[in-house]
Amino acid sequence: MGDPRVVAGEMYDWSERTPAGGPLFVKMVRTLVPEGVEALVIGPHADEVLTAVTERAAKTTVVLRSVQDSLALAERFGDALEIVVGGLKGWAESRADKTFGALIALDGFDRLHSNDDPAMPWVERAALVTSALAPGGTMLLAHQGPIRVSDVLDTRPAHRRHGDDEFVPVFTDATRPGTPAALAESLGDVRSVMWAGFGLPAEPGVLLKNGVDADPALIDRVVVASLSAHQQWLADPRELLTSAMRGGILPQLADVWVCAVRPSAAAADVWLARGGTGVITANRGDDDWTINDGQAERTFPRAETVGERILGLAESEDTPAIRELAHELAEAVRAGNRLAAVDPAQAVLQEGVLVDAWAPPAVALTSPAEAFGAAWFVVLDRIEREHRRHPWQPWVLGAPLVKATLSECGFEADDQLVERCRAAASKIEAEQNPAAELAVLRDQLANYEDMVLAVHELRGHISGLERTLRLRDGQLRALQDPSYNPEAPGTEGGVKGAMKAARRVLHPESVAKLAMKASQVNSLGELRAGVRRVVRRARRG
Amino acid sequence: MHHHNHYYGQSHILARYCGLDDTEPPRLRGYLQHGWNVGCGWNPSHEFFDGAWRYVWSESPRQRGYTLGRRNYAVIGAPWLYLAEMEPDLGRVPDEERDGTLFLLFHGWEGGKISGNHSELIDEIKATEPGKVTMSLYYTEYERPEVRESYLESGFDVICFGRRGWNYVGTDRRFLYKQMEAMRGFKRVASNRLSTAIFYGASVGCDVAVYGDPMELEGENPSFGGQARLQRLWPEMMGAHTDRAVVQEITDYELGRRWMVPPEELRVMLFDSEGEN
Numbered sequence: 001m002g003d004p005r006v007v008a009g010e011m012y013d014w015s016e017r018t019p020a021g022g023p024l025f026v027k028m029v030r031t032l033v034p035e036g037v038e039a040l041v042i043g044p045h046a047d048e049v050l051t052a053v054t055e056r057a058a059k060t061t062v063v064l065r066s067v068q069d070s071l072a073l074a075e076r077f078g079d080a081l082e083i084v085v086g087g088l089k090g091w092a093e094s095r096a097d098k099t100f101g102a103l104i105a106l107d108g109f110d111r112l113h114s115n116d117d118p119a120m121p122w123v124e125r126a127a128l129v130t131s132a133l134a135p136g137g138t139m140l141l142a143h144q145g146p147i148r149v150s151d152v153l154d155t156r157p158a159h160r161r162h163g164d165d166e167f168v169p170v171f172t173d174a175t176r177p178g179t180p181a182a183l184a185e186s187l188g189d190v191r192s193v194m195w196a197g198f199g200l201p202a203e204p205g206v207l208l209k210n211g212v213d214a215d216p217a218l219i220d221r222v223v224v225a226s227l228s229a230h231q232q233w234l235a236d237p238r239e240l241l242t243s244a245m246r247g248g249i250l251p252q253l254a255d256v257w258v259c260a261v262r263p264s265a266a267a268a269d270v271w272l273a274r275g276g277t278g279v280i281t282a283n284r285g286d287d288d289w290t291i292n293d294g295q296a297e298r299t300f301p302r303a304e305t306v307g308e309r310i311l312g313l314a315e316s317e318d319t320p321a322i323r324e325l326a327h328e329l330a331e332a333v334r335a336g337n338r339l340a341a342v343d344p345a346q347a348v349l350q351e352g353v354l355v356d357a358w359a360p361p362a363v364a365l366t367s368p369a370e371a372f373g374a375a376w377f378v379v380l381d382r383i384e385r386e387h388r389r390h391p392w393q394p395w396v397l398g399a400p401l402v403k404a405t406l407s408e409c410g411f412e413a414d415d416q417l418v419e420r421c422r423a424a425a426s427k428i429e430a431e432q433n434p435a436a437e438l439a440v441l442r443d444q445l446a447n448y449e450d451m452v453l454a455v456h457e458l459r460g461h462i463s464g465l466e467r468t469l470r471l472r473d474g475q476l477r478a479l480q481d482p483s484y485n486p487e488a489p490g491t492e493g494g495v496k497g498a499m500k501a502a503r504r505v506l507h508p509e510s511v512a513k514l515a516m517k518a519s520q521v522n523s524l525g526e527l528r529a530g531v532r533r534v535v536r537r538a539r540r541g
Numbered sequence: 542m543h544h545h546n547h548y549y550g551q552s553h554i555l556a557r558y559c560g561l562d563d564t565e566p567p568r569l570r571g572y573l574q575h576g577w578n579v580g581c582g583w584n585p586s587h588e589f590f591d592g593a594w595r596y597v598w599s600e601s602p603r604q605r606g607y608t609l610g611r612r613n614y615a616v617i618g619a620p621w622l623y624l625a626e627m628e629p630d631l632g633r634v635p636d637e638e639r640d641g642t643l644f645l646l647f648h649g650w651e652g653g654k655i656s657g658n659h660s661e662l663i664d665e666i667k668a669t670e671p672g673k674v675t676m677s678l679y680y681t682e683y684e685r686p687e688v689r690e691s692y693l694e695s696g697f698d699v700i701c702f703g704r705r706g707w708n709y710v711g712t713d714r715r716f717l718y719k720q721m722e723a724m725r726g727f728k729r730v731a732s733n734r735l736s737t738a739i740f741y742g743a744s745v746g747c748d749v750a751v752y753g754d755p756m757e758l759e760g761e762n763p764s765f766g767g768q769a770r771l772q773r774l775w776p777e778m779m780g781a782h783t784d785r786a787v788v789q790e791i792t793d794y795e796l797g798r799r800w801m802v803p804p805e806e807l808r809v810m811l812f813d814s815e816g817e818n
Binding site for chain 1: 568590591593594614800803810
């Protein structure tokens, strides 16, 4: 131990960026790697992962291709690690027949070949690495799929994406597994578990076991994790991920597939990063999830979230059902005397009781009214931000609707309460979705279209106001017309008025009109009635 | 606000429901459906300004409007229903005291009058209605003596609920109040066409009937599908005798009972300025 052992293919002036790390990989190592074995960590891994391996393993060997990375690692870890620096081929030749009880390749098999080596197909790289696994040994492997949602919706064209591993094309390799099933098959007939990971491939935020269906609350967390992969998106990945979930092809779109071969313990269905180094694991039951945050275990129903229900109803413009749901939510919040914030994307209503799902916000509030109003703001914000279809006028969406809804649901709604709800909603959004402010090209285009439409509609509104003025002008003229309005200024009653009216009726133009009308009547009775009507009007004048 | 919004005092009723002045109701930033409609909520030739919102009674006009490429619909239920909620006792009599039939003749409007065989209709009404009959004529027919007198001479009472107004002038803002007060005293409401009044009658507990010569209206737009379409879509509403439960269900749907909006929300939706008319 101590100084790195150099084998063929070591790379100078080179450093690996974004080594595999993060709380989920650390937790996986601590849970699934057997204790007391000799472990091999191949490829760049973050210090926290290496530490976790050294805590489990009797001896840990690390293989890296970067000289400077290996020197830095040696300095940080000292004798705790045996470090080999060189290319995959050089390491394989130096390994002889040595095998390991645990093999950690959470950065995948891509960043192993040296720039001094000829290009090597994925399947050969895999064979070289996995041959080092002892019979019955455990392997943790990560592998990037070809239809990653963060690639599909990346604003950058393909040739600008893959960063420091671009010197050998990765995804054009025909031997590279392109589906989770192909990856499992490439590992041979071994007991293994596969998860679809979302977020940065080197540090996923959610892992979902293959064959386990996601639900809306979990997809919300998947989206939040995915958003951490980029600063700029062609479109919000929520729509694509939700559709993939409904179509049962979510794993295909994962940023990374993570595979555990012969894990040493039962592998949870879901792994979710939460709050820095926190990890939630969960297992799916028939109707519910049982989750464990490391301190306590609790269950919640596998059901549509409050937020999804509102969004669905808004899409079908079913305002009565939305009001009904608002009442149901208000009752639940009031009955539970809810003083913790509610994120509608992370809350389920079950028989009148509000149940938190995966990741309830930690924002403290002062009243149930605040919890209810803030939750309503969060949903409306999302409708606006995601350009979703909804039934409300632009001047209603937002604070006016929240205030009206609070009031309808029996809360005393004043402007101060609405302001507090608004502030709480912003805190919830910041906590629950730190990436919400990312630049999304489609949203920008939609915002532009919205502004053009708003200008067009404002012009229309001006036309509407002009139309009102014309109609009101007509009203004024009618009110000043004595034949229509007996109280019009200057109107005289009695015989004098009747004479005046008669003169008006007998004006040559009026007589001509009368004659024209008379020529259209069908019978003498109708003509008589018409004349009587004219006379009566004249008298009214 | 378009002056149609004032028809029958509908804006006035909604303003009152929202706690606003109902003598000079504030301006609506859009158009309010003023009668039961088998199209998109309005006459096909009605003009709309861009960005105007269309406040309709029920889902159906909204859906039809969407298929015509129109947007900005808000379904709010018929103002009549709001009036009924505010005036639960107006004209109400015990059920056993309700009597007679109010027959609402399909009416013309300021832009076109109806033509048809009134004497045949009278014979059919006499043969159908078991008790006293009161004819309700809109002023366009009420002021045509040859029409009004033909019903009077047949022994029917004849009433008129007033004018819906034009250009804000002559609107009887209590038009619907008077109609509701009257209807709550009748046992049956009938008409020679399936029209708004039939749904109004059903909504206040009258048995309803649709029969007799539907008459013709000058300039009637054929894109509404005519009587044949009405018969195809609402056969349960047609005939001298109808099933009350079925009629009630259809009425609630067509008047949009489920879509009524609480006053706080309706006020924000409809009235963009409390002082502007």
